[in-house]
Amino acid sequence: MPAIEGMTPTEVAQMAPMAALPPDVVVTGARVRRQTSLVASGAVLSGDELVARARATIGETLAHQPGISSTAFGPSASRPVLRGFQGERGRLLIDGVGTLDVSNTSPDHAVALNPLVADRIELLRGPAALLYASGSNGGVVNTVSGRIPRRAPAGIEATTQLGYGSAATEASFGARVDAPLGGPWVAHFDSQYLRGDSVETGGFILAPIARAIAAASPDLAIARLARLRGPLPNTGFQTWEVGGGLSAVFGGGHAGFSLSNYGNQYGLPTRLSLDPATPQPDTYIALNQLRIDGRFEVDLPAGLLSTLRGRFAWADYRHFEIVRGGPISAAFRNLGYESRVEAVFGRHAWRATLGASYADRDFKVLGAAPLLPPNRTRQYALFALHDLDLGRLKLEGAVRFDQSDVRAVVDPILRNPPLGRGFGVWAISGGANYALLPQWKLALNASYLERAPVVEELLTQGIDPGTQGQLIGNPALPIERSWGVEAVLRGQGRWGSATIAAHYTDFSSYIFPAETGALVQGLPVFAFTVAPARYWGIEAQGRVPIGRWHGLAIAGNALVDYTEATLAGGAPVPRIPPLRLLAGMSATSNRIDGRAEIEWTTPQSRVAAFETPTRGFVMVNLSLAWKPLPRLSRLQLRLAANNLFDAEARRHASFLKDFAPLAGRDVRLSARLGF
Template sequence: MNINKRRIKSNPIKCDRRGKKEKCLGLKCVLVFLFSLFLNLQYSFSYVTDSIVKEINNIYKVSGKIVDTETLKPIPFVALHIDKINRYTITDANGEFIFNSLPKGQYEIDISRLGYKERSINIDLEEEPNLILTIKLSLITFSTDSLVVSADNYNSISQITGKSYKLYGDEIRRNFGITLSETIARIPGVEMRSNGVSTTRPVIRGLDGYRVQLRLDGNITQDVSATYSDHAVTMNSDNAIEIEIVKGPEALQYGSNMVGGIVNVIKNIIPNSMPKKLNGVISMSGDLAAPGGGLGIQTNIPIKSQSLSVGLDLNGRYHLDQITPIGTIKNTYNQNTDNTIGLTKFTKWGYIGGSFSSFLSNYGVAPNDKGHLEGVHIELEKYGANIRTEIYPKIDKITRFKIDYNYANYFHLELESQSPRLIGMEFGQTNHSLNFTGNHNALGFFDEGIFGIDYTYTDYIVNGAGTPHSESYDIGAFLVQEIGFNRLDLKIGSRFDYANRNPKIRKVSDLIGKLESKNYYSLSGSISSTIILSERQTVSISSARTFRPPSLDELFSEGPHLASYSFDIGNTNLKAERAWTSEINYEFISSRVMVLASLFRNYFDSYNFFMNTNQTSNRYPDLYYYQVKGVEAEMMGFEGELYFSITNKQSIKSSFSFIKSDYREDENSSFKPIPFTPPLKISTEYTFNFTNGNTGVIYTFSDKQDRVGEFETITENYNKLDLYLQYNLINKKKLLRASTLSTLSINVQNILDTEYYNHLSRIKDLMPEMGRRFMISYKIYY
């Protein structure tokens, strides 16, 4: 159909006859107004709250200096991280650091810097408001200590934090990619679903979509990337401080749907600690297989006279069509800009801050001879606002209250590539969420815990299909407690959820059933324990009962989705998805060897997914019907890592992952493979360390996947070889009147230009993965 001037009512963005969006002046004006209002409210709120709670404030500060053990000279650019409350800082040129605005409690500070032994220190903030430390670090020779540091960057199973994996520093720079999925894809058990280089999304242990939550600074990424494979994630991991995958009881604070895990990118755009001086990072990157690159800057600007800190995160990317061993794939370009400004006011009782963000993107979906000869163009806009406050009351046992409000307005337009351009579909979504959490210290026989409530509202509309205008409400309350014994750490969590799915239109559809309001209730829980067998060995065991209410598209979809080459049919009789999960992990660490192994099982009472019916639409004969069904399903697998230090400067790291997943539609049916299950993957990495960096080679083997679902094609095995180099340099010259640390990372992926296919790619029958790929990243920390 020709594009007519029309509007998605829940979203103030329109389309003209050329398929281009008018500038949303109304929304931008509103955001400017809200920003001005926020500044006034911030000062008013701070003044009023100061007068109310000035007698019960409980603010602490930790500062100090880090020096070399032998020379006693200060060490610049040392990273310090308090993981428990997400505080991060680095030392300046004089080796000095400071943590401002800390709540009372006991904390562990992780300290790391390339070339020095990583260490952790414990602090107790109870009586002394200003703690001053002098910390000594010792040089290492990159053998055993390098091995342990690398392992910690990947995995922290033995820690009772709920975080199964963490990436930061060198690991993030080494694995950098265009998208978040590329950056974390080398973690065992993590794969990448894609519909081209622009639309990747993490898959964890065979689970994707809504089963894997993506979050930025703890707040869920409000977009529609979980719905269809051609929808992009509206977040990049450039300049991330840390990337963590949260599992276990602690994941309950993010929702009852934690079966796949929570991927949380930490940037601290809203500053939560007053920086001592101006600091930040400038990043530049380039890519020859997806020709183009990116440019970004992240900085924190202190305004000490006003107790303010301004945070900026500005990023842009431009990539042309991707190049594969069989040639350039048309219409796979990617252009986006992701920008955020944050502001925090620090007070006597904590802080209050806010941020405003925009994500703008144009990207292409590859052509398909089944109906999209020129491909599909997607134009995307998202605007957001976030207000956050932390209050540290002088209340016995309570250490912190945290309140988070988030707003997001999302819109994207799918356009046929031929001329004149035709609108395929329009997606609009508006989200409001409010979260309240509290932390406490020792209470009864519990050592510490976290509790809270959260609320999310979503207004969702699709034009170009029969999917009705719909809305959803989600309310939850959770409690997570930790108990420590001599050789046993135990964590227990529980959560109650209520969810409502409400179509704005009431009717009876021949395809999806009766459209009416749907309500879902659930009590979920999780328990995990870590047993210390010896100084070198630990075992951890965890189990959970999870809950995921159906999404709006799973219930009410009814129409073609041209960019994903499907005609999607919802199911109004769909039950909530519930699963039992269990996992056992073993860890062994010696002076030269580290072994990590995991066994897991996920059993679903009702596993909801779009199934290919092998029937085509009468109106769209090139599109197959995909209908949502709830089935019994089981997923079992294992993962492992092995680290071995060969010499003082050389080490080998191997990892493997395997999963077997099956489903059946009823008790009388036999089990069948679940579509898009990752194959066995084995990776071996050789690393050579030198004074200011490291270099290495990575060999990857992916087995043939012939356990495929109905109407799914087999993917052959492949072998791939990658090379990387990292080099770090401290620049004594001044940039912005500060010393700088420069890091250069070079990756050469698929050195042999192998033609290979990703089994989780939704367009693997159309195109292979990228060929020989030269990537470079240069960062300047100041």
């Protein structure tokens, strides 16, 4: 493959499938960059690494990347936690526009995004992130799919995959076809089906403090919960998705649309009640999203304007929360629309991206105890990104303005006052990347970010199954403001590769749900409030080739990350992941890819008021991928054993960590065939 750094995304997309691009290439932005040339940190998951890491949720798929954990609300609902940031501070995108779901409303709501059909997943930070959001302190996660074809294949290209996982008796099937139809037209079809039973865990279901409370109970049924092991109650799931797209591909660009339907029915992990007077019923969610997407992109051969691109998406999302064996307790309906247009100016050393976006969200919750009143949010944005390549020195700067208007009417059950608020927020970021030596580059960036409070922070009232508590919104919340700096040192050569990043963020007005210490129906009360806060952290990762053995290339890799967050007065910010270390070795050839890794997550004892500590854990993971037929190189068989020794593991960022550990030993088998 020729050198691609500096090419436009259109040029690269027409040269090769997105899934086949090198794993250190970032395609989201004005021009394609190697990660070593970025002015900020980031991550890319693609190719065989994405196949190996892909899980049913985007949170668990990314959980082994530097600085990323997950909300881990059972096997079906998990968003990534980026440097300790959750929700709106880590925006999730599908090909550059939002997921248009309600996963930011509560951690028990699944993201309407299927990592199993992604071509690549990219994490953006620094100036490039301002193309998509103004307050994403943790970064922006963009899932790149091939549902709207960007290139015309020479013939029909198809892939099918079968999978099995032992922890949840999980079975999956997926298929994808891309076919030229003659002339400029290219069609795409994909489908995915995944099902599983309640997931088997390692160790006890309850965390130590909850076990002690249960063991001391005079109620024998509750006392028995202290010894409960095995399946995590009420966590079975069934997910399916069907999508198709049609695109006209021509020299220098493409234009097309896609239609997809995503469904997911899954149980919410049971919060085992330790009070006989307040039993907690089992609940499951049945969701569906119908989505239409469109995209065009054109590279212009001459003149100041070099590229024009646009995206839109419309989605009708709805889900029902149903008490098992009982009635529907709540119905969520979200009609969402998002569009954006970008014009890229300049060629060669200088590029400037100017753009605008519009988003509209009409959101309703119906039921006996709605969590929110009917509301509508409209958002308009203008943004600009400048990129200057001076050889050894690369400069980048961006500015963004967002205007958000939030409206809510009176709900007869909640009896809330009507709300009408508007927020105008600014974001500015700039950075540089300098080649200190031929093999070492230093990147520095700084940013000032503002974020408008979202409707969930302003208006939530009632018991939320996701936080397993009573949430109280604050309609008077101000704009969240922060500034941050980051330094990244990257090295790459025949000796291997290494990246070290350090980051610091200071909030003058940090919005978060603080636990009050009160209980309602046996559940804790969380009230949205604002306070100054500081985040800082480090991340380091490296890979070193060790040598060759019987035709196998042996390499070692390691990763460490740590984040600390403190509120004004010295109290810790809740749900911050602890120090983590991961080390592994790989042995690869044209036909074999074997890996072994050990992950050590340390205990988290630095906790907020009313928050419980979390024990550390050690996981050992093994995997082996094999291409058995030399003449059929796209047939791959994979065997993996995750959490080999069945460790009891909990993610501190999870609201449900004391009642829902991670999966125990999980033996996974898959077969993938492409032609």
